[in-house]
Amino acid sequence: MTKLAAHDRTRALQLALGCLWLLDALLQIQSFMLGRGFAAMLRATAAGNPPVVAIPITWTAGIVGHHPVVADEIFAAVQLLIGLGIAWRPALRTALAASVAWSVAVWWLGEGLGGLLAGTASPVNGAPGPALLYALLAVLLWPGGPTRRIWPGRTSPRNAQQIWPGRTQPLRIRPVSLTPPNSARVCPRPSAVSGRPRAARVVWLLLWGGLAVLTVRPATSAPRALSGMIAAAAAGQPRWLAGLDDRIAIAVAGRGPVAAVVLSVLLGVIAAGIYWPRRAVPAILVVAMLTAGGIWVAQGLGGMLTGMGTDPASGPLLVLLALTCWPAQQPPEAAPEAATPTASARAAPAASQP
Amino acid sequence: VTGQPLLTGGLAVVMLAMSACCVARLAVGWRAHRPVDRPTDTAHALMGMAMAGMLLPPLRILSLGAWQIVFLLVAAVFLGRVAAGQVAGRRTGGHDLPHVLACAAMLYMLAALHGTGRQPAAVALLLAVALLACVVRATDRISVGPAIGRRAMALLGPQLAACCEIAMGVTMGYMLIAMS
Numbered sequence: 268m269t270k271l272a273a274h275d276r277t278r279a280l281q282l283a284l285g286c287l288w289l290l291d292a293l294l295q296i297q298s299f300m301l302g303r304g305f306a307a308m309l310r311a312t313a314a315g316n317p318p319v320v321a322i323p324i325t326w327t328a329g330i331v332g333h334h335p336v337v338a339d340e341i342f343a344a345v346q347l348l349i350g351l352g353i354a355w356r357p358a359l360r361t362a363l364a365a366s367v368a369w370s371v372a373v374w375w376l377g378e379g380l381g382g383l384l385a386g387t388a389s390p391v392n393g394a395p396g397p398a399l400l401y402a403l404l405a406v407l408l409w410p411g412g413p414t415r416r417i418w419p420g421r422t423s424p425r426n427a428q429q430i431w432p433g434r435t436q437p438l439r440i441r442p443v444s445l446t447p448p449n450s451a452r453v454c455p456r457p458s459a460v461s462g463r464p465r466a467a468r469v470v471w472l473l474l475w476g477g478l479a480v481l482t483v484r485p486a487t488s489a490p491r492a493l494s495g496m497i498a499a500a501a502a503g504q505p506r507w508l509a510g511l512d513d514r515i516a517i518a519v520a521g522r523g524p525v526a527a528v529v530l531s532v533l534l535g536v537i538a539a540g541i542y543w544p545r546r547a548v549p550a551i552l553v554v555a556m557l558t559a560g561g562i563w564v565a566q567g568l569g570g571m572l573t574g575m576g577t578d579p580a581s582g583p584l585l586v587l588l589a590l591t592c593w594p595a596q597q598p599p600e601a602a603p604e605a606a607t608p609t610a611s612a613r614a615a616p617a618a619s620q621p
Numbered sequence: 622v623t624g625q626p627l628l629t630g631g632l633a634v635v636m637l638a639m640s641a642c643c644v645a646r647l648a649v650g651w652r653a654h655r656p657v658d659r660p661t662d663t664a665h666a667l668m669g670m671a672m673a674g675m676l677l678p679p680l681r682i683l684s685l686g687a688w689q690i691v692f693l694l695v696a697a698v699f700l701g702r703v704a705a706g707q708v709a710g711r712r713t714g715g716h717d718l719p720h721v722l723a724c725a726a727m728l729y730m731l732a733a734l735h736g737t738g739r740q741p742a743a744v745a746l747l748l749a750v751a752l753l754a755c756v757v758r759a760t761d762r763i764s765v766g767p768a769i770g771r772r773a774m775a776l777l778g779p780q781l782a783a784c785c786e787i788a789m790g791v792t793m794g795y796m797l798i799a800m801s
Contacts, residue, residue, distance in 0.1 A: 282757045289753045289791070293798045301625050336625055347791070350753075354760035505742055572742045572801060 280591055281353055281363075281408050284401075287587070288350030288366065291578050295343040299575050305339055306332030308577070312378055315385030320375065327376045345369060363405045370402035377577075382486075389487040390478045390534065391496045391565050393581045400584035403474070407467055407591050467592045468541045474588070475538035475555070479531045488527035494520040500567030503575070512567055533558060545594055552589045559585035632792050633676040639785045640669030642776075649776050657777055660702070664695050664720055665785050668727060672792055675734060685735045689728060696724035719755040719786070726752060726793050733800050745801035749794040756790035759783045 299305070309328035313321040331338040349369060352362025374380060374396045381388050381396025388394035487493055494516040501512035519526040537558060540551030563569070563582020570576035643666035650657030671688045674681035683691070699720040706717070726748045733740045763783045 278761075282754075282761060285757045285760075286750070286753050289756060289794070290750060293749065293753075293791075293794050296625070296628060296795065297798060336627075340625070340628065350757070351760055351787070354757040356761065356764035508743075571746055574801070 276593075276595075277408060277410070280404075280587065281359065281410075283587055283590075284366075284404050284408060285350045285353035285362075287401075287579060287583060288346050288353065292343045292346035292350060294571065294577055294579075295339060295346060297574055300339050300577065301336050303332060303335060304575065305335060305577075308575075309377055312382075314379075315382070315387060316379050317384055320380060320384060324376055324379055359410060363409055366405040367402045370398045370405065374398035374402070386484070387486050388481050389484075389492070389496060390482055390530070390562055390581075391487065391493060391500075393566060393569075394481050395474070395477060397569075397578045397581050397584055400474075400581055400588065403470055404584065404587055404591065407470065407588075464595070471541045471588070471592050472538050475534050475541075479534035479538055482527050482531035482534060487530075488524050490521070490523045493523045493526055497565045500565060500570070502567075503570070503573035504567050505572050508564075508567060508572065511564060515565060541592060548592075548594050552593055555589045556586045559583075559589065629676045632795065633673040633680060635788055636669040636673040636676065636792055637680070638669075639788050640666045640673070642781065643669065643785060646776055646781065653777075655777050658782070660695075660698055661720060661782065664699070664723070665782075665789060667691060667695065668723060668789055668793075669785075671727060671731075672789070672796065675730060675796065676792075685731050689731045689735070692724045692727045692731070696721055696728070699724065719752075719758075722748070722751055722755065723789065723793065726797060730793075730796055730800060740800070742801040745797040749797040749801070752790045752794050752797070756787050756794070759786040759790070 294300075306328045309331055310325060313324040313328070316324070345365075346369070349362050349366050352358040352365065355362075378393075378396040378398050379385060381394045381399060382392070383395060481487065485492070487496075497512050497516040497519070501509040501516065503509075504512065533554075537551060537555045540554070541548060543551060559582050562585070563580060566580045566582060567573070568576070569578055569580025569582070571579055643662040646657055646662050647659060647666070649655070650659075650662075670680075670682060671692070674683070674688075699717045702717045703721065729740060729745060729748060733745075760783070763780050
């Protein structure tokens with residue numbers, strides 16, 4: 268079963284998102300975060316933002332500064348529960364909804380809206396903010412599929428007990444990815460992404476197009492901006508990563524505007540590429556993943572190796588987004604009736620058999 | 622392991638509870654003549670005790686060097702199972718490889734505490750991410766696992782084993798990130 272579930276792409280991506288939330292939770296309880304460092308980090312994001320954005324940030328930073336350990340452990344617990352909730356199928360929808368709400372709150376109060384209103388946003392410093400990417404991924408990975416009812420003791424007690432042991436009340440679930448054992452013959456249930464490809468493409472266009480626009484703004488295209496950001500990310504890193512970042516910073520030093528324009532064109536091509544012919548889209552997504560990897564290295568892997576990183580930065584999330592937008596496999600023509608939701612719903616209980 | 626005392630103390634208690642649970646599973650399985658995965662439960666029990674000792678030094682029952690030898694042997698057992706499965710054409714790697722990974726993480730942490738050379742932080746982070754991937758996989762398995770019935774069966778059920786795996790993976794991930 269687990270093996271079959273792992274073959275379900277949407278479920279695998281949901282689990283990857285859950286894994287990133289767990290990593291976030293553990294990064295949140297590093298020694299640095301349990302001191303005054305976390306509050307100072309929050310307060311710094313208020314700088315340059317309009318008062319309506321900055322005042323709540325300062326207020327939150329004040330509360331966290333007064334109770335750093337309790338606040339930090341609450342934050343970590345919430346992230347841990349979101350991660351485990353995404354992985355535990357009965358709580359998937361609740362966890363994804365909580366993920367959206369929490370991410371938006373963190374985007375505002377913890378990341379200062381990614382610096383978008385402060386004029387400091389740049390793809391190299393994590394714009395538009397990793398928290399916003401978590402929210403987008405939670406929306407795009409929202410489970411699809413029909414609702415079905417399982418009545419323990421009547422229709423399918425064994426299946427209901429398997430999904431929610433000890434449950435005596437009717438259990439209303441939406442199957443997430445209970446791929447039937449004979450998945451080679453039965454088409455997979457329409458996944459969240461393949462069911463909403465238009466929304467995913469619009470999100471992709473706005474996100475990467477936005478990054479392209481941000482790259483030509485002064486925060487990135489000023490002569491020393493790009494090299495300065497990369498050199499700053501190298502501080503406190505292990506020698507191999509610091510050396511790599513320093514080399515990149517030296518390479519773009521003095522060529523900031525040119526490098527910014529080249530990066531902007533690349534990001535623009537990635538943004539528009541999602542609307543190219545279907546066959547070209549995987550190539551564009553691979554380019555996007557490589558670009559995200561490059562940006563991640565320039566970000567110093569989000570400072571995770573310095574003991575001060577609160578999240579893995581935007582690189583892994585952009586890669587996950589690219590995988591989310593990967594074109595769905597066309598259903599085989601041999602089993603057209605199995606592609607309907609009704610047929611999938613019929614097939615799903617069989618998947619619960621041990 | 623440095624960290625907030627309440628947090629490290631709480632995690633040490635969770636690890637001791639997990640260890641006790643695994644020992645109880647072994648005992649109940651032996652008394653009731655029920656099949657249990659002895660190597661897995663034994664490994665979890667040992668890891669729980671070792672991690673509790675790393676989190677709270679007064680709970681340390683063996684020296685770091687002795688624990689290193691223990692986990693080298695445990696890793697060898699699971700690697701042997703993976704190899705035997707490959708030879709026999711069984712695909713048991715998905716079950717046994719996470720235990721090999723956990724043993725590698727234990728050896729890394731013991732080496733870091735032992736002070737044998739400078740441990741690369743990136744390795745700790747990679748191990749932590751891999752363990753967290755095992756945690757989400759184990760959590761996913763709980764929601765589609767077989768039903769549990771009577772208390773003895775609940776103790777021997779796969780849900781409890783998965784809960785132990787989750788608790789151990791999260792604690793190990795925390796310790797690795799704290800050490801990185």
